[in-house]
Amino acid sequence: MYTMLQHAHSGIRWIILILLIVSIIGSFTKRNKSEFTDSDKKSYLFTMIFTHIQVLLGAVLYFISPMVQFTSDTMKNAVTRFYTMEHATLMLLAIILITIGYSRSKRADSVAGKHKAISIFYSIALLLILAGIPWPFRGLGAGWF
Numbered sequence: 044m045y046t047m048l049q050h051a052h053s054g055i056r057w058i059i060l061i062l063l064i065v066s067i068i069g070s071f072t073k074r075n076k077s078e079f080t081d082s083d084k085k086s087y088l089f090t091m092i093f094t095h096i097q098v099l100l101g102a103v104l105y106f107i108s109p110m111v112q113f114t115s116d117t118m119k120n121a122v123t124r125f126y127t128m129e130h131a132t133l134m135l136l137a138i139i140l141i142t143i144g145y146s147r148s149k150r151a152d153s154v155a156g157k158h159k160a161i162s163i164f165y166s167i168a169l170l171l172i173l174a175g176i177p178w179p180f181r182g183l184g185a186g187w188f
């Protein structure tokens with residue numbers, strides 16, 4: 044169960060990164076269009092849905108992962124500090140931004156306003172996610188997939 048969740052959580056990162064990049068590029072390039080299309084809406088919505096699925100998997104992993112520890116040494120060890128504090132905090136912040144961005148986009152009156160909310164909130168979220176991913180070269184014990 045643990046390994047299955049770990050692989051799912053690791054793999055979904057790529058889906059989220061691709062969806063975020065597609066949404067952000069779309070939001071910048073379509074601002075001057077007169078219509079907010081179904082595919083714009085789906086791209087922004089699926090990005091949010093996948094990040095929410097990722098939080099659910101992350102929340103379960105948080106309870107069962109040996110990398111998450113609450114001992115007096117947690118903050119002294121780079122790996123346990125990363126998964127217990129840094130990763131979860133950065134990712135939760137990113138997901139909050141994505142949720143706010145999506146809801147602002149949904150409520151905006153103009154087509155430009157709908158895209159602008161996504162450009163701002165999803166771009167900041169992407170930076171936080173890139174900073175919070177335990178890339179293999181960071182020596183945090185995680186792989187590419």
Ligand code: HEM
Pocket residue numbers: 049052053055056059094097098100101102104105106108109110111126130131134135137172176177184185186187188
């Ligand atoms: C967009 C959001 C997120 C992304 C892209 C993401 C990505 C990742 C990646 C790539 C790993 C390494 C997996 C591996 O190869 O071992 C990982 C591990 C982990 N993540 Fe996330 N994560 C996200 C959100 C969260 C959240 C919100 C939590 C907790 C509330 C969380 C908890 C964990 C934990 C505990 C691990 C360590 C799993 C292990 O034992 O190896 N993640 N995450």
